[in-house]
Amino acid sequence: MARKSLVGVVADELLDRIIAGEFPPGTVVPGELELSAKHEVSRMTVREAMKTLEAQRILSVERGRGTFVNPLNQWASLEAVLRAASEGTKDAAAAIQLIELRRMLETGACELAAERISDDELTALKDHVEKMQAAHEINDLPAFVEADLAFHDVILHASGNVFVAVLFEPLHRVLEARRAETSAFPEIQEHAIGHHRKIAAALESRNPNEARLAMDAHMQQTLDDLKTYVLEA
Incomplete structure (x- = not known):
């Protein structure tokens, strides 16, 4: 349970950065190494957090290119869309x-x-x-x-x-x-x-x-x- 909670925290923090405009749609998010250092967690935790956002279609992985932020109209999470609408730019x-x-x-x-x-x-x-x-x-x-x-x-x-x-x-x-x-x-x-x-x-x-x-x-x-x-x- 503690591991899942930590993954959720990292996913939320990364989503907050996306909503704040730090990573606009179409841009590449930092790699696992940079994110693990930023959030002070293991690379495995970062990987699972990014998989969470990928499952919600907030992120998409392109092999050989990186992980990109999708446009808001592609997101599949109502909660994330509402957060973006109420807290975003x-x-x-x-x-x-x-x-x-x-x-x-x-x-x-x-x-x-x-x-x-x-x-x-x-x-x-x-x-x-x-x-x-x-x-x-x-x-x-x-x-x-x-x-x-x-x-x-x-x-x-x-x-x-x-x-x-x-x-x-x-x-x-x-x-x-x-x-x-x-x-x-x-x-x-x-x-x-x-x-x-x-x-x-x-x-x-x-x-x-x-x-x-x-x-x-x-x-x-x-x-x-x-x-x-x-x-x-």
Whole structure:
């Protein structure tokens, strides 16, 4: 067990260096001798750690050339991709793809929720919007992000589809990090509050199509704001 734990530690440390940009996609990672000295472990431990990352398609071995870092879109580990998205250097493609994923899942969840949401959940949605408004007025970014995430969480669970909520759970950390990045702009906060009010009203009408369209409009505004305020900054 101790050996496996050490291998895991070295694999995590090497992944951290990759995510930090020390070894960009397409570059060769150092050899076993250099890595064993850097991490103060045996070459066998390094070899097993690299095999772990190779199994996750983070690294690929080319005989006679070395071990290369693969592009993020080839990685097979959800945990590693989420770590890269939340901790790595700014990646415009990853930020946009995250919104695309949210759009696919959340518009459908909102459509389902329109016919299934309870009165208590509708009340909770309105409360979260008011908390967003209050946080916006006093420039309390953490409180704004917390209320924003809570609003969407109510809808995901109100959809009544257990798979939707489970799929979104691993995304919570990266969503929190991205929300803190985008919601730092007062203009984006104002847009979000307006769209959240429309989503709550559409859900209260119990009209699935209106609910889907309201959420889709919010996702489009989120994408537009990301490109205008964050990626162009």
